Amino acid sequence: MQTDSSKGWAIQRMWTRWRSGYMGRLVGESFRAQGPMYAVAMFAMVIVAATSAGTAWIMEKIVDAMTSPDSRSQVYLIAGAVVLLFSLKSVASYVQSVFLVRAGNRIVATQQDRLYRKLLKRGVAFFSTTESSDLLMRVTHGAQSARNLIDLLVTSFVRDALTLVGLVAVMIYQQPFMSIMFFVVGPVAILGVRYLLKSVRRIMEAEIASLAEIIKVMQETSAGIKVIKVFALEDRMTNRMSSAIKQVEQRSNDIARLQSIASPLMEFLAGLAVAGVLIISTISIAGSTPPTAGQLMSFVTALLMAYEPAKRLSRMRVSIETFMVGVKMMFDLLDQDEPMLEREDADELKSGPGEILFEDVSFGYGGETPVIKNMSLEFKPGKTTALVGQSGGGKSTIFGLIMRFYDPEQGSVLIDGQDLRDVSFSSLRRKISYVGQDTFLFSTSVIDNLRCSAPEATDEEVFAAAKAAHAHDFIMQLPHGYDTQVGENGTFLSGGQKQRIAITRAILRQAEVLLLDEATSALDAESETLVKNALDVLTEDVTTIVIAHRLSTVLEADEILVVQAGEVVEKGTLNDLLAMDGTFRRLFDQQFKSGSLASQQHAVRQQS
Numbered sequence: 236m237q238t239d240s241s242k243g244w245a246i247q248r249m250w251t252r253w254r255s256g257y258m259g260r261l262v263g264e265s266f267r268a269q270g271p272m273y274a275v276a277m278f279a280m281v282i283v284a285a286t287s288a289g290t291a292w293i294m295e296k297i298v299d300a301m302t303s304p305d306s307r308s309q310v311y312l313i314a315g316a317v318v319l320l321f322s323l324k325s326v327a328s329y330v331q332s333v334f335l336v337r338a339g340n341r342i343v344a345t346q347q348d349r350l351y352r353k354l355l356k357r358g359v360a361f362f363s364t365t366e367s368s369d370l371l372m373r374v375t376h377g378a379q380s381a382r383n384l385i386d387l388l389v390t391s392f393v394r395d396a397l398t399l400v401g402l403v404a405v406m407i408y409q410q411p412f413m414s415i416m417f418f419v420v421g422p423v424a425i426l427g428v429r430y431l432l433k434s435v436r437r438i439m440e441a442e443i444a445s446l447a448e449i450i451k452v453m454q455e456t457s458a459g460i461k462v463i464k465v466f467a468l469e470d471r472m473t474n475r476m477s478s479a480i481k482q483v484e485q486r487s488n489d490i491a492r493l494q495s496i497a498s499p500l501m502e503f504l505a506g507l508a509v510a511g512v513l514i515i516s517t518i519s520i521a522g523s524t525p526p527t528a529g530q531l532m533s534f535v536t537a538l539l540m541a542y543e544p545a546k547r548l549s550r551m552r553v554s555i556e557t558f559m560v561g562v563k564m565m566f567d568l569l570d571q572d573e574p575m576l577e578r579e580d581a582d583e584l585k586s587g588p589g590e591i592l593f594e595d596v597s598f599g600y601g602g603e604t605p606v607i608k609n610m611s612l613e614f615k616p617g618k619t620t621a622l623v624g625q626s627g628g629g630k631s632t633i634f635g636l637i638m639r640f641y642d643p644e645q646g647s648v649l650i651d652g653q654d655l656r657d658v659s660f661s662s663l664r665r666k667i668s669y670v671g672q673d674t675f676l677f678s679t680s681v682i683d684n685l686r687c688s689a690p691e692a693t694d695e696e697v698f699a700a701a702k703a704a705h706a707h708d709f710i711m712q713l714p715h716g717y718d719t720q721v722g723e724n725g726t727f728l729s730g731g732q733k734q735r736i737a738i739t740r741a742i743l744r745q746a747e748v749l750l751l752d753e754a755t756s757a758l759d760a761e762s763e764t765l766v767k768n769a770l771d772v773l774t775e776d777v778t779t780i781v782i783a784h785r786l787s788t789v790l791e792a793d794e795i796l797v798v799q800a801g802e803v804v805e806k807g808t809l810n811d812l813l814a815m816d817g818t819f820r821r822l823f824d825q826q827f828k829s830g831s832l833a834s835q836q837h838a839v840r841q842q843s
């Protein structure tokens with residue numbers, strides 16, 4: 236037999252599990268945040284429950300007053316009480332739903348906001364390994380499930396449970412003996428529902444995965460429509476979509492079937508209860524103290540009214556299980572560690588000349604071989620350094636480390652003597668301007684896209700920067716000039732136009748460090764020369780690192796580093812590297828047509 240202390244311990248264990256579990260956390264957080272609104276909704280629910288019980292109880296008075304000639308005078312009083320009861324109930328029902336919906340909407344908004352903030356704190360690596368459809372499901376479905384779960388718990392435990400308690404009290408008060416029926420039927424209903432629960436969670440998880448697949452196929456169709464058309468992949472995409480849709484349909488049917496089993500079960504049990512009452516009342520009427528018609532009516536009313544809340548309560552566990560899947564998805568995301576944390580007492584990255592140091596840096600993306608190997612480098616302040624070398628050598632990864640998209644596994648990256656791990660993200664990113672291989676444009680106007688690097692810039696400053704980047708003329712030819720909407724990721728703009736927008740952003744930013752990753756690769760020869768001239772002005776006295784495959788764009792760099800398989804294999808000025816007759820020389824000769832003396836002289840002329 237369980238002792239008192241072990242019982243107490245078990246209760247404490249249950250309480251701790253509830254509090255540390257997802258449901259307890261959700262309830263705790265939601266009530267802390269929305270306490271007053273829930274308090275009002277719950278108060279209204281208590282009134283709804285009390286008035287429901289009152290309605291059943293007053294039936295006795297109504298019937299007795301109508302059947303007994305002595306009590307006719309009370310009819311008006313009772314009619315007044317009935318009006319009062321129903322008015323109270325309708326006002327309380329209104330207050331309850333308005334406050335519950337408001338609190339629920341706030342929970343969805345708060346959780347979505349929280350999830351999004353959490354996502355923005357995640358490093359770039361997280362987004363390269365997590366599907367956007369999965370994130371979308373967590374942010375939308377997860378937050379909605381949180382709200383549904385709280386709604387369900389509040390309505391079940393407050394309104395339905397209290398209503399049921401009130402009605403059972405009326406039943407016991409009117410006919411204690413007949414009420415035994417309720418205590419026979421109740422446990423059967425609870426046991427009947429338990430067996431449904433096992434499969435609900437599994438089915439719900441499968442349904443959510445299929446929903447995410449539908450979103451994924453839609454995203455891929457939208458982003459990759461040209462590839463789909465060119466390679467005639469329509470059938471393949473249709474099959475993927477059909478299979479996901481079928482899965483969702485199947486799972487939804489399964490869930491609905493499980494939820495629906497609870498209803499017929501309750502109908503059957505209610506039938507049993509009514510039949511039982513009929514038999515017991517026939518026996519009691521024949522007994523020594525037969526119940527009055529009013530008592531019987533009140534009892535039957537309470538019994539019938541108890542049916543709806545009892546049915547909802549019996550389905551509660553199944554619904555909790557379905558919502559818990561979404562809530563778990565949401566908390567999984569919120570609870571994930573942030574490997575790229577900003578230090579709590581992070582320093583500001585001070586303004587300085589912009590010297591960048593790599594001290595014995597090693598880094599990998601989780602694979603077996605590191606992508607950057609024991610790299611020690613100095614990017615001189617105010618100078619231009621070019622990174623060249625084979626594709627996949629690690630050049631863009633060096634940029635990623637400078638922007639602190641990733642932390643080194645070993646060694647440190649420093650700017651002006653400060654370790655990047657010690658400085659705030661905002662001060663680091665303010666110091667750096669970046670033009671990448673692909674330019675991402677937000678689905679807004681051209682001017683908003685330009686201004687995202689310098690929100691305070693005036694229109695005149697934006698126009699001047701756009702002119703410097705040779706973007707102004709094409710922008711003015713767009714239907715609404717700077718106010719033209721660029722469409723999803725700049726659908727209406729060419730690759731070269733997008734790149735000029737990116738260069739305008741960099742010019743506006745006026746940062747102390749400029750990173751250019753194939754920044755002019757999408758431009759035609761004429762635009763490239765013009766933009767290069769603009770960049771020459773921009774890079775003056777700014778620490779600039781340029782990645783380029785076309786060596787013609789890096790001939791004027793102060794220093795060139797040849798990066799191969801995560802290591803710097805050669806470094807020096809153009810002349811130094813040509814004289815070395817190594818990897819760079821080979822690349823140079825390939826690009827300038829087999830190493831002619833003329834090409835070398837051309838390069839040296841450029842250099843001088």
Ligand SMILES: Nc1ncnc2c1ncn2[C@@H]1O[C@H](COP(=O)(O)OP(=O)(O)OP(=O)(O)O)[C@@H](O)[C@H]1O
Binds near residue numbers: 600626630631
């Ligand atoms: N997000 C990532 N996850 C896993 N591996 C990655 C990731 N990004 C790059 N890599 C790998 O790291 C290596 C270096 O890539 P990186 O982009 O730095 O090379 P790169 O020299 O800039 O190449 P390219 O000149 O083609 O742009 C490659 O082998 C690449 O496959």
